[in-house]
Amino acid sequence: MTAIVESERRPGGFAGWIGHIGDVLGAIPGAYRDALRTHPLRTTLLSALVILGVFYPLLNRSVLQGFSRNVFPLPIPDDTVVTFMLIFSIMAVGLNIVAGFAGLLDLGYVAFYAIGAYTAAFLASPHFGVVSIVLLANVPQGFPGIHIPFWFIVPLAMIIAGTFGALLGAPTLRLRGDYLAIVTLGFGEIVPVVFRNLADVTIKFNFLFINFSAEHLNLTGGPLGINPIDPPYLPGLGITFNASAGFAPVYLAMILLALGVLFARNLERSRIGRAWMAIREDELAAEMMGVHTVRTKLLAFALGASFAGIAGSLQASYLGATTSDFFQFSTSILVLIMVILGGIGNIWGVIVGAVALQYVNLTLLPYLGQQIQSIAPSFPNPAQFNFLFFGLILVVMMRFRPEGFIPNRQRAAQLSAHVLAAAAAERGEVVGLDNTGLDIDENIELAPPGQSEVGEDARAAETSDEARDL
Amino acid sequence: MDQIVQTFIIGLSNGLIFALVALGYSLVYGIIELINFAHGDVFMLGSMIALLLISGVFGVTAATSPLMIVIIVAAVILITMAVTATINVTIERLAYRPLRNAPKLAPLISAIGMSFVLQNIALLIAGPANKSIDNVLPSVNLLSYIGVNTVELSFRQVFVAVVTVPLLIGMSWFVAKTKQGKAMRATAQDPDTAGLMGVDVNRTIAFTFLIGGALAGAAGVVQILYNNVTVWNLGFRFGLNAFTSAVLGGIGNLPGAVLGALVLGQINAFSDRYVAANWTNAIVFMVLIGVLVFKPTGLLGQQLADRA
Known part of the structure; x- marks a missing residue:
């Protein structure tokens, strides 16, 4: 000070x-x-996280491997899997802005991931071989195609994905929640189809004296996608962050995730963040209090989409290739499960969700599959049925713990209201005819100070007591 | 001209199958305002069950006598309808009923989860490849009997109409005239009041899922006999087509769902024929988005009170 x-x-x-x-x-x-x-606990945990991040190679190669060898034979994620954990963490943090902060269900989040990936593919690859634009990139001058360094592509991908988010949101955000979900789903299906189909485009333009014609333009590479894409390259140190670069891309993804978390965290505590939460709790009331609801929701959509833009450009640059097959409905749902599993509305929760789910998806299930195949080759491989487990996770979480494992406190109160109401109903108590959740919410808000830390059981008892008074 | 008529006929058969599935979406949305995401996959399970019954249990081949085929197809339709109706009611009991008082998006998320569960169960049992059956229905052009050879109206297209039209008529009769149908309409309008008037709301909702599941099962049988092929992820695309139909006609509105399905069947057929098959899905989704954005009540208007 x-x-x-x-x-x-x-x-x-x-x-x-x-x-x-x-x-x-x-x-x-x-x-x-x-x-x-x-905040002793929070600061200690954060410091531990930073230290673990900095010493990541040592941690993964010695500590975890040692644990796996000597204590319990759990498979250890390799650097690629860890990079993908972090890429999906960025997406989960972004979807959390849309679904967690603003309460809008986006089922087509993968579209923005695809847009980010294709932004990188267009701007850093020999794909557009007819031109040669090399701008500060690690390729010789005169090389065919557009080549822009990754460091410029990331903000561009953010802007482009965010713009598409705003374009999709502008006409649709007036819709009710479930309709919005379906519209976003439709958008998420259209975008990959467009990228898959625009491989042979013929444009003929003939108006007055302007005569323009281009035949069989391959805009997007079609089903094969675009390959190769320049990897991120750090000139001073000469590091190339591609799949064969070991743990370097992990650091890159970590830094991008850290920036994303910082940004999301500040957003959450800003005026906009409070407006999002007000809309999530009660849109009508928020509007009455002077929140410009459509503009605020649009901002959530655009900012959430820009996170997927970062993740997409990182994924494409890191893998050096992109095809439309990466971007399916199931990917949108995978990110949604990460958010719901970790704790919708809680940034750290969704990151834990992303890391845990990617570990199960990319390391644990294939490993179990191998083990099972070596014992009983005819038994189905669980890695192929990963979405059987993920679907069950969604159903079970919605039923028993809709607020996730590391919940956001306000969100938990709102979401578990029906669980509490059901418990009250089982005890034969009438909690009110309609809008049960709302009644209970108010009761929680009204609880005297000092009782906000009480456990769930105590809170259930307390709310049902108050509800009976109604 | 011939081409247009031909495309129209194909679109009509598509549309009739869509209609059976779209009704399931519309019924459920009308009554509990839930987009039953798993409905398309119930339809897929119906086609899988029919495939199993036709080629596995009854062992129908191209050589089976016509009379036997008629009997077997009738039996397959009834059995499949019973099984898918049971599946749909079970899903409702497990995944949606506990969430009756939850925020509106919770059952939708649960339905998406259920959809993946059903898809992967089919994948587990049937494997990732397309499953096909022998040509059970004769592929004769009925119009050749009256001297038209340029347009084809095959026997299987007539079969689609023969199965779906009575089901659609029976369905609307049921909802309009029976006591159970009245209970369904009452619950759709206001579940609390219907409950106070003595309607067993939970039973009525379960019954709605029963009918929806049975129609989806019938659609599955018709689908497999019409196209001879099914696959584990058929339900996703098909379900979204059917949902789009329901939205197009005005969701919750049963005649609207049928109309929407017939229109969407034509959109599908004409897009396949005159645009390109690989754009059809994108076009269908654009129709969906367009309807939701510009006319969310659909062609015939929504027949449900807006309970926010």
């Missing part, structure tokens, strides 16, 4: 800036001590 006040007396200009940066850096240990004192 004092450091910032002092900095106002410093000279301006470059020297002032350096001094300012120095002050900010100097304030970090103090701020860290403050944070450690006020």
Whole structure:
């Protein structure tokens, strides 16, 4: 605090800036001590996470492998799987903005992932061989195709995916929740079809003296997709972040995820974030309080989509190829399951959900499949039926724990209202004729201070007591 | 001209099959405002069960006598309808009824989960490849008897109409005239009041799922006999087509669902013929989005109170 006040007396200009940066850096240990004192658990966990991230190679190659060898033979995810865990974590954080913060169910989230991936594919590959645009990229001048460094593609992919999010949202966000879900699903199906089919386009334009004709344009590579795509390249250190680069891409994905989390976290606590939550709880009331609902929802859609744009461009650049087959309805649902499993509305929860689900999907199930195949070759391979488990997860979670395993507290109260109401009904209590969930919500809000930390059972008892008074 | 008529005939048979499935969506949406995502997969299970019955249990081949085929097909339709109706009611009991008071999106998410479960059960049992049966119905052009050879109206297209039209008529009679149908309409309008008037709401909803499942099963049988082929993920695309039909006609509106299905059948057929088959799905989804955005009440209007 004092450091910032002092900095106002410093000279301006470059020297002032350096001094300012120095002050900010100097304030970090103090701020860290403050944070450690006020939120000991959170700060410790976060520090542990940063340390684990920094020492990732050591962790994965020694600690986890050692655990797997000596204690319990769990399969260890390789670097590719870890990268995909992080890519899907970015998506889950983005979908959490749409579905968790603003309460809009987006079933076509994969469309924006595809848009991000194809943005990278168009702007960093030899695909458009008729032109040669090489801008600061790691390829020789005059190389066919457009080549732009990954570092410029990421913000571009964010902007393009976000724009498409806004374009889809603008006409549709007035719809009711379930209709919106179906419209987004339709969009999620259209986008991959467009990318698959625009491989042979003939444009003829003949108007007055403007005569333009282009035949058999291969815009998107068709079912084969676009291949190769330039990998991200860091010029100073000469690192190429592709699938054969070991743990380097993991760091890249970690940094992008960390930036995404920082952004989402600040959004959540901003005016916009509070407006989202107000709309989620009661759209009509929010509108009455002066929240511009359509604009706010549009912002949630566009910002959520931009996260998928980051994830898509990273995926395409990392793999060096993209085809429309990557982007199916099941991928949208996979991300949705990550969000629901981890705890809808809670950033850390959805990341845990993404990491856990990708571990099961890409490491555990194939490993179990191998083990089963080696014992009983005729037995079905669980890796092929992963969505049997994932579908069951959705049904069971909705039934028993709709708020997820690491819930957001407000969201939990709202979502588990029906579980509480059902429990009350089983005990033979009438909780009100209609809108049971709403009644219980209000009761929770009205609980006196100091009781907000009570456990679920106590809360259930408390709410049913109050409900009986009604 | 011949081509247009031919496309129209194909579209009509498509549309009639869509109609059977679309009714299931519309009935369920009308009564509990749930997009029953798993409905398309119940239809797929119907076609799988029919395939199993026809080629496995009854062992029908092209050599079976016509009379036997008629009897067997009738039996297969009845058995399949019974099985899919049971499946649909079970799904309702397990996945939707516990969520009756939950926020509206919870049962939708549960339905999506159920859809994946059903698909993967079919994948587990039938495998990933297309499953096909022998040509059971004769592929003769009925119009050649009256001297038209340029347009084909095959026996199987007539068969589609022979099965679906009575079911559609019976269905609308049932909802309009019977006591159970009245209970369904009452529950759709206002479940609380219907409950107070002595309607067993849970039973009525279960009954709605029973009818929807039976119609989807019949559609499955017709589908397998018409196209001779089915696959584990057939229900997703087909279900979305049927849902689009229901929305197009005005969801909750039963004649609307049939009309929407007939229109969508034509859209499918003409798009396949005159645009390109690989664009058809995109066109169907654009119709869906267009209807929802510009006229969410559909062609014939929504017949349900807007209980927000």
